[in-house]
Amino acid sequence: MNQIDSRSAEPDGTRALFFIQIFSTLGFAVLYSSLVLYATKKLGFSETQANTMMGVFGAFNYGLHLFGGYLGGRFLSNRNLFVLGMVLQVIGCWVLSGQQAEGLYWGLAMFLTGSGLNVTCINMMLTQRFAPEDSRRESAFLWNYAGMNLGFFIGFTGAGYFQLQEHYQVLFLFATLGNAVAIVVSLLRWKTLADLDTPLLHVSGSQLRLRMLAGLIILAVLVPVLRILLTHAGFTGTFVLALGAVIFLLLAVLTLRHRPREEQRKMTAYLLLALSSLIFWTLYQLAPMGLMLFTEHNIMLDVWGIRIAPQWVQNINTLVIVFGGPLLAIGFRNLRERGWRVDIPLQFAASLFCIGLGMLVLPIGIMLAGQDGMVAFKWIVISYVLQSIAELLISPVGYAMIGRLAPQRYQGIMMGCWMMVTGVASVLSGYVSGLMPQNSGSTPALTNPGYSHIFTLLGWGSAATGVMLLVLMPLLRRLIQSSASRL
Known part of the structure; x- marks a missing residue:
């Protein structure tokens, strides 16, 4: 295994x-x-069909993160699986640009296979850059999380521009x-991004070739399977919930049998932290x-004479x-240097x-709404700022904790399980949204x-x-404590 210099920046x-x-x-x-806009405005889908398809897309995207955690490092290296997933996304977008309903399903199947599998890969490539007790891991994941959201900003901005022009191709x-x-960046840094310690590195040459062949076959089969599932969306929510429950129980049994203590x-x-995070991700x-x-x-x-799109x-x-x-990473470091236990x-x-x-700020805004019931824009801004701060507190450290709490041979699976929590929460969010008032024909x-009431x-x-x-915090800290240090 390559040695990592803990003294480097x-x-x-x-x-x-x-x-x-x-x-x-x-x-x-x-x-x-x-x-959703593409399906309704260009392909003639109803809003119900488009929303159902989007729900399936999101559920399987997060669900495949678990599968990606199993494939990466066992059948294909994380960097190989990531690049192959990117290639599938490129082909999928090209098929989608054909603006045909049949192409929509095949394009989504290819894109979904790539995006669902390779998210775990990039997180595994990052966490392997650090030794288990390396305190720089959290900062690296915070920076990477900022990079991911920068990608979202560029994507949302560009998508909005082309959407206004209806230039879907x-x-x-x-x-x-x-x-x-x-x-291109992955290929330029190919050697640097090599896996450092995965099960695939410990097999013989013949086993390596067989596993790689099996991995490629799995990718080829997964595309038509997802193509079929995308057209049968009725049972998807139940399937994701059931799968999440089974995975959690299996991981609990694995934990009970695992040694050393x-x-x-x-x-x-x-397991306790992942279960509690389900509440966060549902909201x-x-x-x-x-x-x-x-x-x-x-x-x-309408803010200062400008019409703000909901998106x-x-x-x-x-x-x-x-x-x-980045500011949170710097702040946490300063607090810890001063003796705070963050x-x-x-x-x-x-x-x-x-x-x-x-x-809870939203009911306050509703209470202060005018006679027409319209709520001031500032309340949704405050709500999103608070939700975003909450995301910064839990999501990057959730990724980083895998390298600290997961045994080496289970890191890929437990990273995938952590991501699958989001898929399960997405289904639950759909149920919660169904409890909210219907806006059609109302005011x-x-x-x-x-x-x-719901908020x-x-x-x-x-x-x-x-x-x-907070009540469980002393127990959780004892469970997390290692012989070398505390988090």
Whole structure:
């Protein structure tokens, strides 16, 4: 295994991964923000069909992160799987640019295969740059998370421009450009991004070739399978929830049987933290669903004479992440140098309080709304800022904790499980959105009470979960504690 110099400012490959993260995210941002509009305005889909397809796209995208964690480092190296996934995304966007309904399903299947599998790969490539006790890991993930959101900002901005012009072919070619740049940077830094310690590195030459062949066959088969699943979306939500429950139970059994005890304790802490994060991600995933509809129908979007598109509100999150990520990394370092114990359990609890507050400010805005029921724009801004701060507190450290709490041979699987929590939460967010008032044929004054009730329940529920984490904090810290140091 290559040795990492802990004295260097940053390990080799981290800068390359930062830029790769920006451009690899750009393509996903385009589809995430434009898919429903493309399907309805260009291909003639109904809004119900388009929204159902978007739900399936999101659920399988996050669900495949788990599968990517298993494939990467076992059948294909993480860098190989990442580049192959990028190639599939390029081909998928090119097929989508043909503007045909049949091409939509095949294009999405190819893009989804690539985007679903390679997210885990890039996080695994990054976490392997650091030794288990390297304190620089969290800062690296915060910077990478800022890079990902910079990619979202560029993608959202470009998608909005081409969407206004209804130049869909150019829109998907724009997404292809970002993916192509990610491929080029990966190839230029190919040797630097090599896996450092994965099961694939410990097999013989003949086994290596067989595993690589199996990995390529899996990729080839996965595309038509997803093509079929995209056209049968009715059971997807139930399937994702059931799969998430099974994976959690299997991981719990694996934890009970695992030895040595110190690793078992850390895996137990991982399970408790992952379970609590499900509350955060369920609230966070409301942004493109129920919260987006609330913004469109109940928020005053004329600001200083400018009409604000509901989609542009998402950039509040992007800007807070891009500028707040590096600042938070610096702030945490300064606090720890002064003796503050800013660790994983505390950050998770603070995140739940913060996103809960982001929900609770909305009923205040509703209470202060005018007679027409329209809520001042500042309240949705405050809510998104609080949600974004909560994301900064939990998401980057969630990725970083894998390298600290997961045994070496389970890191890929546990990284995938952590990402799959978001997929399960996306399904739950859909159910929560279904409990919100229907805007069609109604008015803000009539729907506001229903929105206020749901937001209040969500906010206090998140706060209650944060209190539970505070109560469990001494236990979690004992579980995480190692013989060498504390987080």
